[in-house]
Structures are given as structure tokens and as C-alpha cells.
Amino acid sequence: MEIVDLILNILLHPSIFVPLIFPGFITILIIIILLIWAERKVAAKIQMRIGPLYVTRRFGGILQLLADLLRYMFAEVITSKDSDKFIFIASPIVALTATLLPLAVIPAGSLLGIELIALRTNISLLAALALSSLTPIFIIIMGWASNNKFALMGSLREGHLMISYEVPLYLSALSVAILHGSLDIVDIVNNQQRVWTVLINPFAAFSFFISVIMSTSRFPFEITESDSELVAGPYTEYSSILYGLVMGVPYMRLYVFTLLFVDLFLGGWYPLIDGFSSITLIIKVLIILLFSVFLRSVYPRYRLDQAIRIGWHILFTLSLISITLSLLIIGWVM
Amino acid sequence: MIIKIINNFYHHIRAILIGLKYLLSPGIRITLKYPDELPILPENYRGMLKLNNELCISCGLCSQICPAGAINLKLFEHEQTKQVGRHPEVDYKRCIFCGFCIDICPSKALELTRIHDAAFYVEDELYYEVNRLIIGPKIDPPCMRSKYVISEIDEVRGIVYRNA
Ligand code: SF4
Numbered sequence: 361m362e363i364v365d366l367i368l369n370i371l372l373h374p375s376i377f378v379p380l381i382f383p384g385f386i387t388i389l390i391i392i393i394l395l396i397w398a399e400r401k402v403a404a405k406i407q408m409r410i411g412p413l414y415v416t417r418r419f420g421g422i423l424q425l426l427a428d429l430l431r432y433m434f435a436e437v438i439t440s441k442d443s444d445k446f447i448f449i450a451s452p453i454v455a456l457t458a459t460l461l462p463l464a465v466i467p468a469g470s471l472l473g474i475e476l477i478a479l480r481t482n483i484s485l486l487a488a489l490a491l492s493s494l495t496p497i498f499i500i501i502m503g504w505a506s507n508n509k510f511a512l513m514g515s516l517r518e519g520h521l522m523i524s525y526e527v528p529l530y531l532s533a534l535s536v537a538i539l540h541g542s543l544d545i546v547d548i549v550n551n552q553q554r555v556w557t558v559l560i561n562p563f564a565a566f567s568f569f570i571s572v573i574m575s576t577s578r579f580p581f582e583i584t585e586s587d588s589e590l591v592a593g594p595y596t597e598y599s600s601i602l603y604g605l606v607m608g609v610p611y612m613r614l615y616v617f618t619l620l621f622v623d624l625f626l627g628g629w630y631p632l633i634d635g636f637s638s639i640t641l642i643i644k645v646l647i648i649l650l651f652s653v654f655l656r657s658v659y660p661r662y663r664l665d666q667a668i669r670i671g672w673h674i675l676f677t678l679s680l681i682s683i684t685l686s687l688l689i690i691g692w693v694m
Numbered sequence: 695m696i697i698k699i700i701n702n703f704y705h706h707i708r709a710i711l712i713g714l715k716y717l718l719s720p721g722i723r724i725t726l727k728y729p730d731e732l733p734i735l736p737e738n739y740r741g742m743l744k745l746n747n748e749l750c751i752s753c754g755l756c757s758q759i760c761p762a763g764a765i766n767l768k769l770f771e772h773e774q775t776k777q778v779g780r781h782p783e784v785d786y787k788r789c790i791f792c793g794f795c796i797d798i799c800p801s802k803a804l805e806l807t808r809i810h811d812a813a814f815y816v817e818d819e820l821y822y823e824v825n826r827l828i829i830g831p832k833i834d835p836p837c838m839r840s841k842y843v844i845s846e847i848d849e850v851r852g853i854v855y856r857n858a
């Protein structure tokens with residue numbers, strides 16, 4: 361019995377539970393499997409098709425992605441002759457890890473009395489933003505190491521996009537910090553008990569959300585991969601399990617950012633359900649995730665220059681407006 | 695400038711609302727569930743080819759007209775009738791199913807089959823020599839579940855499938 365207790369204690373300790381179970385790895389895996397299925401089904405519904413069907417036919421093909429993952433698992437890993445082999449294989453793994461790092465500082469409510477935050481610091485917002493800026497670097501490295509023209513062009517596009525979404529993303533997140541007078545996400549969420557940030561400063565929420573869509577290459581900003589032009593962008597040369605990893609990276613990034621978005625703008629785990637506040641949080645996250653993948657079926661793809669113009673002309677302006685608004689509100693309340 | 699941005703914003707919202715409308719409205723699906731539902735193809739469907747070697751006059755026109763260069767003529771002796779002639783062979787790795795060879799054939803020796811979904815285990819099987827072209831393409835019978843459907847144009851839904 362003691363051993364069981366010990367294992368349970370270790371498992372339920374926040375520094376294990378958060379990265380491994382919720383909101384970490386296992387939750388992410390389930391959510392990604394469901395999310396990609398939902399993405400394909402929603403697009404199919406709107407385009408009058410059926411979508412994935414034949415794997416678990418009775419449930420509308422819900423396990424399609426699991427079947428795909430199994431196939432990736434047993435496929436041969438092919439590294440092309442001209443690629444930089446070590447970096448080529450290492451960068452997807454590091455990118456995946458780097459994508460998940462911000463989860464350490466993003467709070468996810470509490471479950472059965474356990475506070476779900478692995479590392480509580482008073483600069484967690486800054487830490488989350490800084491850690492989240494690691495992934496694009498590795499995506500660029502992937503394209504570089506592949507030594508393939510499509511991959512290189514995809515990387516270039518990612519680089520161009522990166523400079524146009526990161527500035528508005530961070531500025532609008534910082535405007536939230538100014539508004540709540542804290543860089544600690546837990547404080548920011550607790551401040552939103554009565555009124556959500558999105559109602560006080562909608563500009564910040566808007567520019568943050570569009571920047572997130574841009575940074576995770578959802579439509580209409582699916583410019584890095586753009587499979588009709590660049591095969592798969594930086595991921596062109598990847599096959600088998602490595603492809604499975606790199607395909608998961610944008611979705612995981614989307615999930616992490618959505619978690620942050622809900623915490624910053626949609627009141628996190630409020631309204632509270634006693635002891636199960638994470639459930640409120642995850643429902644909000646799921647709604648936002650579904651909306652972001654739903655955009656695929658509405659939009660075509662922007663050109664690179666259009667996306668950069670949107671980033672600098674509209675989002676950057678909006679984030680400046682949101683900072684001004686936050687300062688004004690703070691001054692008025694004071 | 696401001697008016698243009700607001701106008702753009704309005705159009706984005708409209709696009710998303712239309713998407714939501716299609717998402718929530720009861721489903722119109724125009725997909726044919728192919729292996730389960732087999733379409734009955736029209737009379738002149740351009741499928742794979744079949745040769746009647748007794749009618750073929752070895753003129754070679756089919757080989758000349760073929761835009762994909764899929765037809766070669768080969769000297770061929772029929773096993774039973776001992777009839778000898780130069781007859782076409784078709785390479786389905788190249789054929790684009792345009793049907794030109796059928797149109798040009800002066801003696802109607804080439805004919806269309808409506809078979810389009812043959813599958814091959816070996817790449818070489820895609821090359822139809824004269825004796826196989828005389829027999830024509832063969833496919834496995836459809837599985838038990840499949841049923842035949844007729845496609846019809848519908849004013850509202852675009853295309854509908856009716857059980858045959
Ligand atoms: S159908 Fe067209 S492409 Fe095919 S063999 Fe005949 S002429 Fe050539």
C-alpha cells in the first residue's frame with residue numbers, strides 16, 4: 361500500500377501532474393487527436409463533404425488521427441543525403457519540447473484542491489512569452505537543415521511572419537499586464553473575477569488572438585506550410601515519426617497559446633466550480649480551439665506580404681491602442 | 695482609411711457568419727461513398743480499352759493519334775484462328791483515357807469498356823499486350839455491401855444519388 365501511496369503522491373504533485381497529465385502531455389495528446397478530427401469534419405461539413413469516416417465508422421471516424429499516428433510510428437525514417445543529419449533529427453524534438461515549456465508557468469486552475477501550476481513566479485507572463493518564442497527558431501532551423509528549396513522558402517516565410525506577429529503579440533499581452541498591474545498570470549486571472557479583460561480591452565484581445573492564429577499558421581495565415589505552393593514548407597523532408605512530431609508542433613503551440621489567451625482575456629477558471637475550476641478553463645479552451653480550426657473552412661490564404669502588412673499596419677496599431685487604453689483606464693481608476 | 699478598415703472588418707464577420715450558417719444547417723453532402731456506392735456510368739464513359747482483333751486492319755492510326763504515345767503496334771498471331779496482323783498494345787502508365795484512338799479507328803476494332811477502377815499488383819501489369827487487350831480489363835466483383843446508384847442533377851442540392 362505504501363508504494364501505491366508513494367506513486368500517487370509523486371503523480372499528483374503539481375510538478376509532475378502539470379507537465380504529464382493536465383494540462384500537459386496526455387491532455388494535449390487527446391485534445392490534438394480530437395481537434396484535428398474536428399477540424400477535418402467541420403471543413404468537410406461546410407464544403408458539403410463527409411470527411412474522415414472509415415476508421416471507427418460508427419463514431420464518424422474519430423480515431424482517424426490515431427491510425428495515422430500508428431502509421432507514422434512504423435514508417436521508415438528517411439533523412440535525405442544532403443541534409444545536416446544531426447540537426448535535422450534533433451530540431452523537431454527540441455521544437456516539440458520548447459513548445460511545451462510555457463505550460464510550466466501557465467496556471468490551469470485547480471483540480472481536487474491541487475493548484476495546477478508547476479512553477480509559480482511573479483513574472484510568469486514574461487516567462488511564458490519568452491519561452492513561447494523559442495519554437496519558431498527551431499522551425500527555421502528545420503528548414504535550414506533539410507537543405508531543400510521548399511523547406512528553405514518555408515523557413516524564410518516563417519522568419520518573415522515571426523517578426524510581424526511577435527511584436528503585436530507581446531505588446532497586447534503586456535497591455536493586459538499594465539491593466540492588472542501584475543506580471544503574474546495567477547494574479548491577472550484572480551483580478552478578472554468580476555469582469556473579463558476582453559470586455560475592458562477588446563483591442564488587446566483581438567490583436568492577441570489574430571497574432572496567435574498567425575503564429576500557429578492557422579488559416580488565413582497558413583503561409584509557412586502552404587501545401588499548394590511549398591509542399592509542406594519547413595516540414596517537406598520529414599517522414600514517419602518525425603513528421604508526426606512536426607505536424608503536432610503547430611497544434612500544441614495553438615493549445616498553449618489558447619490556454620494563455622483564456623487566462624489573460626476570458627477570466628481563466630472563473631466562474632468557479634468548487635474543486636474543479638480546471639473544467640471551466642478547459643471548456644473555454646476547447647471553444648476557442650474549435651473556433652480557430654473552423655477558420656480553415658472560411659478563409660483562403662493570404663500572401664506573405666499581405667500578412668506582414670496586416671501584422672505591422674493593423675495588429676501593431678491595435679496593440680499600441682490597447683496599451684494606451686490600458687494606461688488611460690489605470691489613470692482613470694487611480 | 696478608417697472606413698476601409700471597418701468595411702473589411704464587416705466582410706470578415708460576414709464570411710465567418712456564412713461559414714457558421716453552413717456548419718449549423720442540416721447537412722447537404724454531395725460525396726459519393728465510392729466503394730460502398732458504385733455509380734452507374736453513362737454509355738460513352740471513357741474507361742479502359744478492348745480490342746477486337748478480327749476487325750483490326752492494322753492501319754496504325756490509333757498509334758499515330760494517341761497524344762500520350764501509349765499505343766505500340768505489335769506483330770501478333772492469334773492462337774486459335776492463326777490470324778496474323780499488327781495490332782495495338784496499350785501502356786496504361788501513359789494512357790490519359792482521351793478516347794481519340796476509339797474515334798479514329800476506321801473499323802471500330804477498339805471499343806470502350808466502362809471499367810476505370812482496375813488495380814494492379816505489379817507495375818508491369820499496366821502494360822496490356824495484344825492478347826490481354828483482346829480479353830479486356832478485368833476487375834474483382836464489388837464487395838457485398840456495395841450498391842449501384844444513379845447520379846442526377848438537382849436544382850437545390852447540385853447532385854443527388856438515387857439507388858438503382
Ligand atoms: S485513350 Fe487516348 S491516350 Fe489512351 S491509348 Fe487511346 S488515344 Fe492513347
Ligand code: SF4
Nearest residue numbers: 750751753754756799
Ligand atoms: S485498332 Fe483500329 S486504328 Fe488501330 S490499327 Fe487496328 S484498325 Fe487501325
